[in-house]
Amino acid sequence: xxxVEQHPSTLSVQEGDSAVIKCTYSDSASNYFPWYKQELGKxxxxxxxxxxxxxxxxxxxxxxxxxxxxxxxxxxxxxTQPEDSAVYFCAASINNDMRFGAGTRLTVKP
Amino acid sequence: GAVVSQHPSRVICKSGTSVKIECRSLDFQATTMFWYxxxxxxxxxxxxxxxxxxxxxxxxGVEKDKFLINHASLTLSTLTVTSAHPEDSSFYICSAxxxxxxxxTQYFGPGTRLTVL
Numbered sequence: 001x002x003x004v005e006q007h008p009s010t011l012s013v014q015e016g017d018s019a020v021i022k023c024t025y026s027d028s029a030s031n032y033f034p035w036y037k038q039e040l041g042k043x044x045x046x047x048x049x050x051x052x053x054x055x056x057x058x059x060x061x062x063x064x065x066x067x068x069x070x071x072x073x074x075x076x077x078x079x080t081q082p083e084d085s086a087v088y089f090c091a092a093s094i095n096n097d098m099r100f101g102a103g104t105r106l107t108v109k110p
Numbered sequence: 111g112a113v114v115s116q117h118p119s120r121v122i123c124k125s126g127t128s129v130k131i132e133c134r135s136l137d138f139q140a141t142t143m144f145w146y147x148x149x150x151x152x153x154x155x156x157x158x159x160x161x162x163x164x165x166x167x168x169x170x171g172v173e174k175d176k177f178l179i180n181h182a183s184l185t186l187s188t189l190t191v192t193s194a195h196p197e198d199s200s201f202y203i204c205s206a207x208x209x210x211x212x213x214x215t216q217y218f219g220p221g222t223r224l225t226v227l
Contacts (some may be wrong), residue, residue: 031123032215034215036218041221042221043116043218043220044218045218046216046217086212089154093214096159096207096213098144099156100153102152103152103153
């Protein structure tokens with residue numbers, strides 16, 4: 001089955017800096033890659049997603065890149081703010097079967 | 111759009127009792143709903159996938175007789191933890207697929223914190 005690895009497990013940045021989280025997946029058939037943000041005690045919130053026919057997608061301060069050949073995808077957050085502090089999960093999906101990375105705890109210091 | 115609710119948000123029960131958790135898609139019809147379990151500081155672990163009107167598909171190692179799932183309508187799925195024990199204490203989260211989002215986009219509920227005494 002699909003295996004998703006996510007790095008780093010923790011990330012601390014200064015407010016205004018950029019943050020990058022990377023994920024790799026094992027099954028080349030995976031075709032959908034969402035990113036979720038989870039705040040303490042809450043459910044994951046979809047922040048951006050990308051499909052396998054696209055190499056990059058951007059939504060304001062958030063961007064995701066996908067390298068199908070290398071089977072890795074990354075989340076980029078620019079101009080980080082304290083409210084970006086949360087746990088971020090990547091996922092890879094085939095036919096609605098979604099597998100998650102272990103998560104990255106992002107801390108943005110004011 | 112794509113809002114998913116869960117009820118209750120928090121429940122405490124005695125060992126041996128059963129607890130029902132509801133998951134609703136509020137503004138879309140969800141042909142498929144998913145139930146996850148999350149341990150503290152861990153990732154989401156898929157328990158089962160349910161399609162409206164059919165039996166749920168459970169992941170390996172998840173006891174279907176202990177975690178009863180019903181998906182009776184396109185907007186409601188329920189998870190019943192039967193004969194709960196302290197080791198069942200966890201954060202349970204549901205998600206629902208929005209067909210208009212490509213079918214594989216999952217929107218998550220806010221989660222239910224279960225504590226079994």
